[in-house]
Amino acid sequence: MVLMIVTGLLLSYRFSSAVRKWDEGKEVWVNVRGTIRDGVRMVRSRSESIRVSLQAKFSFQSEESTSQTRHAQTAHQCPT
Secondary structure: OHHHHHHHHHHHHHHHHHHHHHHHHHHHHHHHHHHHHHHHHHHHHHHHHHHHHHHHHHHHHHHHHHHHHHHHHHHHHOOO
């Protein structure tokens, strides 16, 4: 009878210790996932702003070059 009580208490202690370790591991994993998610969001937002600024820069340059091309074409078409 005493052996059964001691075994039960030992198993109870081991089980509660395992549950505590599981909860600690789960908390660490949640923190890791959150950190990775925040990092991905930061990279995406930064790359999106870079993409938008590059599009604006190159679209401005392409508009500028097309206006120069049009000007050059009209200059060649004028009779002298």
